[in-house]
Amino acid sequence: MRDIIKKGIQGILPVYGDKGENAVIIYTDNGEKIFIDKSIRSFLSYLFHLRRIDLYALRQWTRETLHRRNGLPLVFSRDIVLVPIKVRKPIGRADGSEGYISLLHIEEITQKSDKTIISLQCGREVISFHSKKIIENRILFAQFMLNKYEKEQYLWEKGYIYPY
Numbered sequence: 643m644r645d646i647i648k649k650g651i652q653g654i655l656p657v658y659g660d661k662g663e664n665a666v667i668i669y670t671d672n673g674e675k676i677f678i679d680k681s682i683r684s685f686l687s688y689l690f691h692l693r694r695i696d697l698y699a700l701r702q703w704t705r706e707t708l709h710r711r712n713g714l715p716l717v718f719s720r721d722i723v724l725v726p727i728k729v730r731k732p733i734g735r736a737d738g739s740e741g742y743i744s745l746l747h748i749e750e751i752t753q754k755s756d757k758t759i760i761s762l763q764c765g766r767e768v769i770s771f772h773s774k775k776i777i778e779n780r781i782l783f784a785q786f787m788l789n790k791y792e793k794e795q796y797l798w799e800k801g802y803i804y805p806y
Contacts, residue, residue, distance in 0.1 A: 643688065643689070643692060644692065646668055646670065646676060647689075647692070649670040649671060649672065649674065650670055650671030650672075651668060651669075651670065651671075651722060651744060652669045652670065652671060652743065652744045652747040652762045652763065652764045652766070653667075653668065653669035653741065653742070653743045653744065653747075653762060653766065653768055654666055654667075654668055654682065654685065654686070654724065654741055654742045654743075655667045655668075655669075655682075655729050655741035655742075655768065656681070656682040656729065656730060656737075656738050656739070656740070656741055657677075657730070658730075658733075659679060663679070664680075664681040664682070664737060664738070665677060665678060665679050665680065665681075666678045666680055666681070666682050666685045669762060669764055669766045669768075670764065671747075671763075671764055672764065673764040673765045673766060675766070681738065682738050682740075682741065682742075683738060686716070686742075689718070690716075690718065693718065693719070695718065697716075700716065700717065701714055701716075704716075704717070704787055707787065707790060708783055708786070708787070710783075713726050713740075713776075713780055713783070714726065714783075715745070715780065715783055715784035715787050715788075716742065717784075717787050717788060717791045720788070720791070720792060720795070721746065722744060722746075723744065723745040723746065723784050723787070723788045723791075724742035724743070724744060724745070724784075725742060725743050725744075725745050725748075725777075725780050725781055725784045726740045726741075726742055726780060727740060727741055727742065727743055727760065727768065727770045727772060727777060727780070728740050728770055728771040728772050729741040729768060729769065729770055729771070730771075731771070739771075741768070743760060743762065743768055744762075745781065745784045745785065745788065747762050747763045747764065748760060748761075748762065748763075748781065749761045749762060749763050751774055751777055751778065752774075753773070753774040756771075757769050757770065757771065758770045758771075758772055758773060758774050758777055760777065
């Protein structure tokens with residue numbers, strides 16, 4: 643898992659495995675495609691656990707800041723800000739339909755019929771069921787949360803924000 647973070651994450655997408663199980667495909671900075679036999683929820687939980695980040699608290703902070711419940715970006719660090727994108731139609735009740743792409747690695751967004759194509763810097767393309775307008779809004783939310791994160795990080799480092 644640590645090797646994946648070192649390679650750089652540009653996309654985390656849910657897929658169905660050979661037996662219909664939930665799995666994840668990760669696109670790295672060099673264009674490599676890595677298959678992991680975990681659901682996207684468990685992969686994200688483990689990823690944030692590695693950095694000792696409380697995913698629940700992060701989502702709550704984002705929810706309160708944006709006054710939204712769904713489609714929340716995840717600020718992992720200054721270098722990894724994940725934008726949620728609908729990439730599949732779920733077939734089961736507990737199946738997730740959203741994957742995440744890195745805000746800093748989005749190269750281009752194009753609309754073709756009922757699907758939107760997001761080009762990443764690694765050369766991969768992600769097909770989304772969201773409209774281009776929804777994706778652009780989610781990108782704006784992610785940029786806003788990154789700015790807020792950087793501001794709070796700066797204030798924390800200068801000693802202006804106390805943990806209590």
